[in-house]
Amino acid sequence: MTSVLDVENLAVTVEKNKKERVDILKGVSFSVEEGEVLGIVGESGSGKTMTARSIMRLLPERCTITDGHILFSGLDLVRVSESRMQHLRGKEISMIFQDPTSALNPVIPIGNQLLEMFLHHTRISKKNAKRNIIDILARIGIPDPEKRYMSFPHELSGGMNQRIMIAMMALITKPKLLIADEPTTGLDVTVEKRILSHLFSLMRTCGISGILITHNLGIVAEYCDRVVVMQEGEVVETEDVFRIFESPSHPYTRRLLREVPRI
Amino acid sequence: MLFSCNNLKVWFPVYGGKLFQKKTGYIRAVDGVHMEIARGMTFALAGESGCGKTTLARTILGLEYPTSGTLFYDEAPLSYEGNAGKILRKKIQAVFQDPYGSLNPRRSIKDTVAEGLEIHSLCASQKEKEERVAELLEQVGLNPGLMHRFPQEFSAGQRQRIAIARSISVNPEFLILDEPVSALDVSIQGRILELLKNLQDTLGLTYLFISHDLAVVKKVADYVAVMYLGKIVEEGTPRQIYKDPLHPYTKALLAAVPIPDPRRARARAPLEISDEVPSAEHVPSGCRFHTRCPIRKFPLCQETEPVLEKKHPNRFVACHLVQKITKNGI
Numbered sequence: 001m002t003s004v005l006d007v008e009n010l011a012v013t014v015e016k017n018k019k020e021r022v023d024i025l026k027g028v029s030f031s032v033e034e035g036e037v038l039g040i041v042g043e044s045g046s047g048k049t050m051t052a053r054s055i056m057r058l059l060p061e062r063c064t065i066t067d068g069h070i071l072f073s074g075l076d077l078v079r080v081s082e083s084r085m086q087h088l089r090g091k092e093i094s095m096i097f098q099d100p101t102s103a104l105n106p107v108i109p110i111g112n113q114l115l116e117m118f119l120h121h122t123r124i125s126k127k128n129a130k131r132n133i134i135d136i137l138a139r140i141g142i143p144d145p146e147k148r149y150m151s152f153p154h155e156l157s158g159g160m161n162q163r164i165m166i167a168m169m170a171l172i173t174k175p176k177l178l179i180a181d182e183p184t185t186g187l188d189v190t191v192e193k194r195i196l197s198h199l200f201s202l203m204r205t206c207g208i209s210g211i212l213i214t215h216n217l218g219i220v221a222e223y224c225d226r227v228v229v230m231q232e233g234e235v236v237e238t239e240d241v242f243r244i245f246e247s248p249s250h251p252y253t254r255r256l257l258r259e260v261p262r263i
Numbered sequence: 264m265l266f267s268c269n270n271l272k273v274w275f276p277v278y279g280g281k282l283f284q285k286k287t288g289y290i291r292a293v294d295g296v297h298m299e300i301a302r303g304m305t306f307a308l309a310g311e312s313g314c315g316k317t318t319l320a321r322t323i324l325g326l327e328y329p330t331s332g333t334l335f336y337d338e339a340p341l342s343y344e345g346n347a348g349k350i351l352r353k354k355i356q357a358v359f360q361d362p363y364g365s366l367n368p369r370r371s372i373k374d375t376v377a378e379g380l381e382i383h384s385l386c387a388s389q390k391e392k393e394e395r396v397a398e399l400l401e402q403v404g405l406n407p408g409l410m411h412r413f414p415q416e417f418s419a420g421q422r423q424r425i426a427i428a429r430s431i432s433v434n435p436e437f438l439i440l441d442e443p444v445s446a447l448d449v450s451i452q453g454r455i456l457e458l459l460k461n462l463q464d465t466l467g468l469t470y471l472f473i474s475h476d477l478a479v480v481k482k483v484a485d486y487v488a489v490m491y492l493g494k495i496v497e498e499g500t501p502r503q504i505y506k507d508p509l510h511p512y513t514k515a516l517l518a519a520v521p522i523p524d525p526r527r528a529r530a531r532a533p534l535e536i537s538d539e540v541p542s543a544e545h546v547p548s549g550c551r552f553h554t555r556c557p558i559r560k561f562p563l564c565q566e567t568e569p570v571l572e573k574k575h576p577n578r579f580v581a582c583h584l585v586q587k588i589t590k591n592g593i
Contacts, residue, residue: 044419044448143539157313186445188311188475189519193534215448218478218521222528241525259450260523261478263505 003031004177004209010068012050012059024050026233032177037200037210039224041217041256047233048213052179056095057085073176091121094169098182100161104153110164111149114172121173136167140198159191166199174206181213196223217260221245229253265437265469266300271332273318277544290543292318294493305470307484309477309516313540315493316473320441324357353383356430360442362422366414372425373410379433399428404458420451431462441473456482478520481505489513492543492551495571499578509580511556550583558584
């Protein structure tokens with residue numbers, strides 16, 4: 001199998017003040033194989049989101065990549081120009097954020113937000129694009145898609161907004177790699193299950209590889225192929241999903257497993 | 264009974280109309296709830312967002328007025344008016360979901376925790392107050408030396424501990440925990456739940472624990488009620504609810520909880536119910552769950568509303584299917 005993404009020895013630091021720098025990622029390495037879903041787990045503050053944002057080159061101000069490579073289809077994302085990166089973002093690599101209601105623009109109807117994305121990345125007439133969008137909205141399980149096209153994010157539930165984000169990020173441009181950062185945290189369990197199973201079956205049919213970032217190992221068990229466990233900016237264990245649940249080798253992984261609430 | 268309510272309804276009017284605003288309907292957030300909470304127990308209320316759990320909690324706290332129905336606290340009608348109301352506010356305290364929104368960012372931890380002590384004049388001197396705050400912080404597992412710091416210097420889990428310290432500062436009897444761990448990481452959730460349990464044992468508290476996550480509920484509850492669109496559809500002991508759920512809605516909620524075991528998780532059948540909850544303004548006719556129910560066999564389901572019927576001691580379910588099956592003795 002060939003890998004879609006190779007992260008090698010990635011180090012990121014944040015500038016606290018003029019003299020002091022703090023390491024937030026210390027030599028993170030992992031790869032994402034073609035067609036697989038990789039889970040990244042760890043507590044808050046373990047560096048999961050920073051890893052994802054490094055891949056997207058969307059690090060907050062004062063955070064810099066100091067070492068390492070991020071290889072994506074023959075390019076080192078650490079070194080490509082910003083304009084090149086802008087071309088890749090959304091088209092080749094996409095990201096779904098934790099809070100969909102704040103990731104969407106509150107003053108633009110959701111249909112128009114999808115349209116903008118569509119027209120930016122494809123050569124298609126506005127009329128056709130609109131028809132495609134309504135089609136996609138129906139496919140991701142939004143009832144009454146024609147009416148919803150002109151709805152604003154605040155008029156829809158969190159679950160609905162996350163579906164819109166998924167439509168935007170996964171279906172319109174069909175990227176090679178999709179990063180989902182805690183996509184269902186804060187949503188109800190029923191909505192969570194429906195959204196995740198929808199998302200991952202879409203990814204399988206479209207051949208999109210993915211990274212799923214979560215603090216809940218229960219979600220990883222169901223949807224991921226391999227798991228990376230992170231603690232304080234370091235990868236402590238990388239393992240096949242079946243093996244990691246049967247025989248976790250790192251004490252931190254064992255602790256995370258113990259802490260998952262069960263029914 | 265420490266707390267009970269009878270046929271409680273909390274409706275919010277909806278206004279509409281082009282030129283003149285007039286009442287066009289009601290959002291029936293809580294729509295006929297009976298509840299009895301005994302002293303010292305943890306009563307868990309589970310259900311999806313929008314089912315009225317929080318409105319119910321706010322009504323008990325006196326933040327919403329009941330449209331109809333009666334609430335009783337300690338066998339007396341619950342009222343927050345006058346001097347008795349002040350005493351009641353001391354007895355009933357709350358911890359809310361969002362530890363970022365529930366703490367004032369401009370007040371130090373000490374001021375936040377001590378506010379209740381001041382209002383109810385529980386401390387004679389500044390020194391005594393400070394000692395009490397230190398004791399409270401220690402009780403919730405925080406370093407008392409941090410009391411002069413501000414909320415932004417704490418993590419979400421620590422903030423929730425501060426919120427808990429504030430709620431127990433006035434020696435309450437009854438704590439309303441509205442999704443106290445939903446905003447936290449799984450590993451921190453466990454520690455907060457443990458803290459709540461320890462506090463219950465040492466202080467003899469009664470909890471109303473509200474959550475949408477049945478896996479979390481299982482860890483703490485003595486008694487579970489499942490709520491759907493403003494009504495309780497099933498209640499019983501955790502053992503009964505988790506081992507043998509009767510209502511199709513409870514079954515669906517349980518089926519949606521992630522299982523930390525790849526083999527079992529992948530062998531599970533896909534979720535049978537749709538995730539769109541009907542609006543509380545237009546509650547479906549008959550059984551309010553029938554629009555999403557995977558079984559929905561009887562025409563009766565669309566016509567008459569099932570009543571919460573006693574199945575065993577302490578076991579209630581509101582579903583025509585279950586009631587019919589047991590009547591025919593199958």
